[in-house]
């Protein structure tokens with residue numbers, strides 16, 4: 001195939017970096033059955049992407065914008081892997097500067113700033129405060145590094161001077177596209193005035209700005225839906241796994257219908273994150289690229305902690321020298337995370353020791369705040385897809401990313417491009433870099449740059465209060481919905497809220513009995529337009545209902561009723577779906593609604 005051939009019509013506008021950019025926005029509009037039937041009729045695809053987390057989604061969007069016929073599949077739901085498990089920070093990783101990862105951090109700061117511009121509906125500035133207990137600790141390592149010596153044994157604590165060096169660099173990286181204020185220091189007196197509960201050893205705080213993300217799972221889905229909307233031949237299937245390979249054929253498994261689907265890709269992109277080596281085994285390209293570490297989080301009901309956070313993230317040290325976070329997320333305090341080596345990412349759960357550890361660490365930050373297990377609304381856990389390498393501790397393993405290319409073999413007659421490593425924040429850059437390699441392979445040229453393309457409901461998002469009110473007034477006029485309701489929809493869906501609102505008023509609608517901030521048709525919109533194939537897709541990834549502790553047994557039954565009617569489930573099937581959902585929520589999230 002000629003990689004540059006354009007199969008679809010996209011709206012092009014010129015862009016400052018010299019490339020054209022396209023603007024598309026869409027729901028997950030392609031019909032699953034039709035897509036599977038098309039693949040049965042014509043199994044040839046230029047690029048098969050295995051794994052629909054944020055990195056697979058990013059490459060999928062690149063391919064769609066360049067007109068490639070690309071197929072992305074995930075063995076579970078879109079964004080069901082590590083993409084659903086970050087600390088919800090959009091950041092470059094200040095602490096990676098300690099390990100000399102300047103390039104990674106500078107790229108992360110750039111991408112963070114682009115995300116604040118392109119996804120204003122889901123990504124927001126996050127003031128971040130670091131309390132410190134010493135002035136000079138850790139500086140010896142910085143000085144040794146500056147004069148070209150090895151940093152020596154790492155100090156367990158970072159003092160004011162060391163933090164200041166890092167923050168100055170962090171600010172410098174943001175200089176050419178500054179979106180947020182520079183860092184500042186606060187004296188001990190002022191720090192205690194604002195947060196009287198801080199550990200008494202605190203001698204001051206430093207505050208800088210990063211970002212936080214409200215709905216990472218939805219944003220990932222939007223990247224995929226924008227790609228599908230941009231190109232007729234870009235197709236996405238959740239609940240389809242890459243099972244095995246024979247010659248030029250990859251056998252996929254439809255995990256819903258239970259049938260196999262054979263495809264003939266010219267190239268496979270392995271975007272299976274922490275599962276890359278497992279997927280490469282199935283693809284006939286065995287590898288040892290990943291050494292994953294598990295990280296867990298707790299979402300709490302704790303007003304005292306929320307008050308102490310005071311709208312900021314607290315970034316603090318643990319007694320064992322690690323850096324952990326506590327931040328407000330959708331009105332609840334979120335704390336995390338751990339960093340523990342795991343062999344099989346499927347086994348990752350937030351276990352009892354991790355809960356004790358995270359609660360214990362918080363005691364060193366805010367000794368007087370009462371935190372106990374009864375306050376846990378949910379837990380979530382994911383595996384960092386770190387590149388296999390030796391490092392003294394898991395915290396020191398590199399967070400950078402690269403594309404590994406495995407050439408065709410006799411038994412697997414296509415190359416595999418594996419996306420190794422990577423954080424959430426630089427997904428656009430990683431996708432672009434992988435795409436450059438694909439363009440080289442297909443001898444095609446870059447035509448589109450994604451740097452300034454808004455994602456999903458971030459397109460035309462009203463940024464000022466005035467614009468927001470005008471947007472709400474305009475949609476209120478066409479739909480008759482009141483301003484409060486539209487404001488809620490705008491927060492949940494960005495400007496896609498207009499489509500949701502229009503769908504809601506196109507039929508008889510009522511508030512949910514057990515969660516009146518949602519309506520029946522809003523839920524129906526997600527089930528019909530966002531490929532909800534199981535209840536956990538709705539409860540964990542299209543909404544944050546389960547993680548925020550809002551799910552009751554009655555609400556589950558009410559939502560299941562809506563889902564079962566649309567999916568035409570028999571009573572038996574609905575009961576099995578209910579059991580599946582409660583099992584997943586209990587096993588993986590400490591949410592018990594049975």
Ligand SMILES: Cc1cc2nc3c(=O)[nH]c(=O)nc-3n(C[C@H](O)[C@H](O)[C@H](O)COP(=O)(O)OP(=O)(O)OC[C@H]3O[C@@H](n4cnc5c(N)ncnc54)[C@H](O)[C@@H]3O)c2cc1C
Pocket residue numbers: 050051052053054055056073074075076077078079080081082083084085086087088089090091240241242243271272273274275278279282293294295296337338381382383384385421422423424425426
């Ligand atoms: C505890 C923790 C905290 C983090 N915090 C942050 C943060 O605050 N900010 C940040 O920027 N980054 C953070 N990260 C990193 C970030 O979340 C990940 O690097 C990123 O989400 C990885 O995305 P991915 O697309 O590569 O992998 P994934 O999201 O895991 O996607 C891989 C997908 O492949 C699918 N798959 C596997 N095998 C197959 C198969 N055979 N067939 C089909 N599909 C398959 C899986 O189902 C999965 O959905 C954190 C990570 C962890 C673990």
